[in-house]
Amino acid sequence: MKNDGQRTVRLPSLVEAFLPIITMVCLMVYVFNFSDEKYDAAHMPLIIAICVACAVGAACGHSFSEMLEGMIERLTATLEAILILLTVGLLISAFMISGTIPAVIYYGLRLLTPQLFLPIGCILIAIVSLACGSSWTATGTIGIAFMTIGVGLGIKPALTAGMVISGAYVGDKFSPLSDTTNLAAGVSNTGLFDHVTAMVSTTGPVFLISLIIYAILGSRINVVNYDPTIAQGIEEALAANFNLNPLVLLPIVVIVVVCILRVPGLPGVLISVVTGVLFAVIFQGQHNVADIFSILHYGPSIETGNEFVDKALAKGGMDNQMWTINLILLAVSFGGALERCGTVERIFGNIKHKIHSVGGLVLATMLTSIFCDAAMCDQFLGIGVPAPLYDDKYDELGLARNMLSRTLEDAGTLWACMFPWTACGAYQSGVLGMNPFVYFPYAFVNLLNPIYACITAFMGKNIFWADGAYTNLFGKTVMKKAAAAPEEAHKYAVSQLEKLRTEGKAPKVTA
Template sequence: MKESKVSEKYTFIIIALTLISIISCIILKIFLFFGFLASIVIASCLLIKNGFSTTELLNMIKKGLCECKSLFILMALIGAMVSIWMASGVVPTMLYYGLKYMQGTNFLFATFVLTSIVSIFMGTAFGTISCVGIALLGLAKIFGIPNYILLGAIVSGAFIADKISPISSLFNLTLETLKISYKEALMSILKTLLPTYFVSGLLYYFIGKKYSIVIVNSNIDNFISTINRNFVVSPLLLLLPASIIIMSFLGVKMVKAVSLALIAGIIVSIGLQKANFNDIIVAIFNGYRINTNSVDLNTVLVSGGVVSMVSIILIITGAISLSSMFQETGLLVPIIKRITLRIKSHEELILKTGFISIALTAISDQSVGIILPGKLLRDKYRELGIDNTTLARTITDTGTVIAPLIPWNANSLFIFIITGIPTVSYAPYTVLCYVSPIITFIFAYLHKFKTGKQVKKVQVKNM
């Protein structure tokens, strides 16, 4: 990581103006891309004043965008895939079987468990939310469960992928940054993940008791009948989303897996559902709509297509450009060093690591929240005799999972574009994202208590 050439005064000015620009856009409901654009312009002017050239800054932005090109492709593919899964009958099939067999269950708790399992196999929160999340939200609308509450459970389960999935790009970035193996990291992370998962599941179980599904009425029967009249329903259609999970688990890159599933979905739409080819192309780019005698079904089966992803791709472009400048100029390095300079204890180091990772994720993105504390704090952990696996655990328990709670973060924006539900609505119910940092901080202080007891025992023995 490069040392910063920027004075401390200008560093604080850049960070302050960046946050003001972004938060102002959210409050005034201005397209967030303009907030990032203003931040980039302001930061560039101040960085040029501190010795950086325009060419250097443009190369930093170019490098960051090139490294994330697969993310942009994936966004567009997911926009297309959601439309095709509706046209091909995949989502209607999920709704059909969900309506028939999910009655009488604690739907909120079942959703959390299901999405957490799927996310580990898929290795991506984005894929999980757009894969099973859309269908689950459709069921929630029919069953009368508030969609923002259910989305909280979906997001909680989906972001377990970035904590422990062996095929998660973010988790592998953590492993690469800290030079540790998957097995080493997993054994450490499970110490906090298991209690986090248990507490989160318990909370969803008790919240979900209020929304247990016991519905037997003509509306549900009419809904099922409408699906049957308009689509060929078969459990074999569930092989499409299952294929993405299987391919991801086998190591196929997400872009390729989604592309293959998209092609298969187009074939199924035309061959099985007898959809018109021109209508399919329109659905891919402009989104899917259906007109049946069921208003509920018409409301559920709606997607935005590739076009709906343009706005989020622009925002992510702005976020990546800004975070690339922060990272490559070493802008945040002096601040992190000052915060960690006088740390003397295990629990203080973990607490500050967590806050640094959360702050960096909030200011820029998850990758910066992983790379900067990972590279800058390794020596400090070694100095205090703490294993790097604890550093990995702290980062994944804090900065990695906090992303969907930050309204201007790419994760939150993606969720909003896909579901239409703003961050402020679902965030209070994203239980795991709150419980995870709390548990890791508790563990740090339990270590202090345990160490204190061991020291006292040694002192007593030596007397």
């Protein structure tokens, strides 16, 4: 509690801390389950929850201007992502009219079988996402194409969507170009590539496990029920309406090259948009400037006579992104209001004092990240808010700072797309055409990664220590390069680690 002039500012009580969240959850449950589909969006529940959060802030001594400042701070931090989201709408339209996405669908149907579709699709999407550092860009371009390929091959749409999400987030987490990757390293005060190295230790094995699961599911697809006429109809409709010269696939290569050259996200996407428009002019005969502007703004209106193709190509456009952007603005504002009134600090602030094991600390960090994803509606808050709550505890247990950054992403990034009211969930739901609760059970990378990381931590394995030691999956502790950390924090963590080793509470280096 602190005295701010004439006002006394305090943390909310537990009841006050949970009140805005309970309000939001109850309204979300009503909207998505009991509204008879008269209203099925998260916008109004969030507006009411923001009002409740501001009321709690006022009860705790915050003025409305302070609460508004908290919301604006979060919105400011999210503006670049919102601008990128607008340009992704342009990119999807550009890749539609250029023939790039239609060509991916066409050649995918010709080359892939129902048995190979899931594992190969997951790998290809992961490669695109790794190159561009964005799960949003990957799902909005090649992901849309694979959703249509899946229909043509008779694959369950939810299973295809789960595969798309898995591949997109693998690439996003491994990529040093990803905003969440850089954010996790930054808030944990560790090196970017130290963080990426730690990420590989959890996401790598889970990716392999997921590919095996997708391969098994693919081998069990009942080809007796597969109707080849659907795929043939899609191919014929695409061939009749687009020039499918293999050269129209080059805009995807441009995305990869732009990212390899480390062009920042926003200009990188715009370069890809311009490339798509040029290919539309060269290969698809799109010469009317007004038509191109209309398609980029409002999305393409392509009628091929095939319902699957028409539905697949009715994506993109800056205007079509506004529903999602409105939701993101409200969700981030709600998160900023909760952050300002001290909700997370009240709920989780004292938990870390009761944690005395690596497994317990990893679990607490993950639960806090997921809570922030769901309650504060933003993956950036799911990463940024827990970091300062737990960083000193990681030092106390002799852990490396990239252990913290890895844990933040294992949960905060991967589970953010599970909730339909978060920025990630809203975007992916709009692109993939289904509620996140429908596809998430099949997004095996996202689903299993936190579970895998938590289990191995409780087993005392897959742990990065402050002095550079690493305990692998076989329980062998080997010395590697120490992860970057603030100097004083690093010295303290190493001294704590030596103390724990002396007491037999931490493994000694064996090689």
